[in-house]
Amino acid sequence: MHASTEAVTQCETLLRTMMEDLQARCIWPNVRIIIAGMLKRRIELAEVYDEVHAALASPPRALYVFWDAFVHAADGWNPEKNRAARQAREELVGINSRISELADQMAALLDRRDDLHNYSGFNSGTRYHILDIVHHASEHNYHYESYVKDELERLQYQFDLKYWPALSEVVQAIGADAESAEISANDPATAAATESRKSGRSDFVKAFLARVDDNKVREYGVIPNSFTLSDSALASLVNCGLALEFDELVDADFIKRFRQRQRQSKKA
Known part of the structure; x- marks a missing residue:
C-alpha cells in the first residue's frame, strides 16, 4: 500500500506549522525536536x-488535535520521564507519611509548651x-494585607480564644490530612502511563491512547469516537515518537500483545 501524496503533504505541513509556532514562541523545545525527528x-x-489523514481530515481540527496529542505524549511520557513520574509518586507517599x-510530634510539643x-x-x-500565626505568615502578602486581614482581625476581637482551634489542633489536622491522603493522577494520561508496576515502552502507548481518548467527541473533543489506529501504525508512531534505535524498534506484534493485555486487564 502506498501513501497518498496529499496525506503526507498535509500531515507534514501541519507538523512544520506546529514546530514553527512553538519556535516563534520559544516554548516546548523537546516537542520541536520530536517533530523535527518525525519529519x-x-x-x-x-x-x-x-x-490518520483518511480518518481525521474531515472533522474540523481533528488532524491537528491528533498530532498535538501525539507529540506532547512523546515528550511527556518517554521512558526517562515515566521513571521520574513513578519516583515522584513514591516520594509523595513518603512525604505524606513523614508529615x-x-x-x-509537633502537636505534642505545642501542647507541652502550653x-x-x-x-x-x-x-x-x-x-x-x-490568627496571630496567619497574620504573621501573610505579612508579605499584599492581597491578604489589603483585603482579608481587617476582616479576620474583627472576628479575632469578637470571639475569644475558646472559639478557635489551638495550634496543636491545627497541626494535628494537617497530619491527619496527610495520613489519609490517597495519591491519584491529575489526568488520564498520567494515570494510564503509571498504572503498571514497572516502566516500559508500553507506558508511552497508554499515555498517548489516553490523550486521544480524552479528545474524542464523547469527551467533548473533536476526534470521532470510532477512531482507532492499526497495530502497524501505532508501532511506527512509537518508534518515531520515542526515537528508538534499530535494535529497539517495536512492530505490530508488540502492539497486538499490548492490546491483548489491556483487554485481559479490563476483564479481570
Whole structure:
C-alpha cells in the first residue's frame, strides 16, 4: 500500500506549522525536536499519515488535535520521564507519611509548651492564637494585607480564644490530612502511563491512547469516537515518537500483545 501524496503533504505541513509556532514562541523545545525527528522519517510514517489523514481530515481540527496529542505524549511520557513520574509518586507517599509523623510530634510539643507557659511560671512570648500565626505568615502578602486581614482581625476581637482551634489542633489536622491522603493522577494520561508496576515502552502507548481518548467527541473533543489506529501504525508512531534505535524498534506484534493485555486487564 502506498501513501497518498496529499496525506503526507498535509500531515507534514501541519507538523512544520506546529514546530514553527512553538519556535516563534520559544516554548516546548523537546516537542520541536520530536517533530523535527518525525519529519526526517517520512518513509516510516508515510502510511501512518495516510491512515490518520483518511480518518481525521474531515472533522474540523481533528488532524491537528491528533498530532498535538501525539507529540506532547512523546515528550511527556518517554521512558526517562515515566521513571521520574513513578519516583515522584513514591516520594509523595513518603512525604505524606513523614508529615503525619512530624505533625504528631509537633502537636505534642505545642501542647507541652502550653503546659509550661500555664504552670511553670515561665513564658516564652510565642504566639498562641491561630490568627496571630496567619497574620504573621501573610505579612508579605499584599492581597491578604489589603483585603482579608481587617476582616479576620474583627472576628479575632469578637470571639475569644475558646472559639478557635489551638495550634496543636491545627497541626494535628494537617497530619491527619496527610495520613489519609490517597495519591491519584491529575489526568488520564498520567494515570494510564503509571498504572503498571514497572516502566516500559508500553507506558508511552497508554499515555498517548489516553490523550486521544480524552479528545474524542464523547469527551467533548473533536476526534470521532470510532477512531482507532492499526497495530502497524501505532508501532511506527512509537518508534518515531520515542526515537528508538534499530535494535529497539517495536512492530505490530508488540502492539497486538499490548492490546491483548489491556483487554485481559479490563476483564479481570
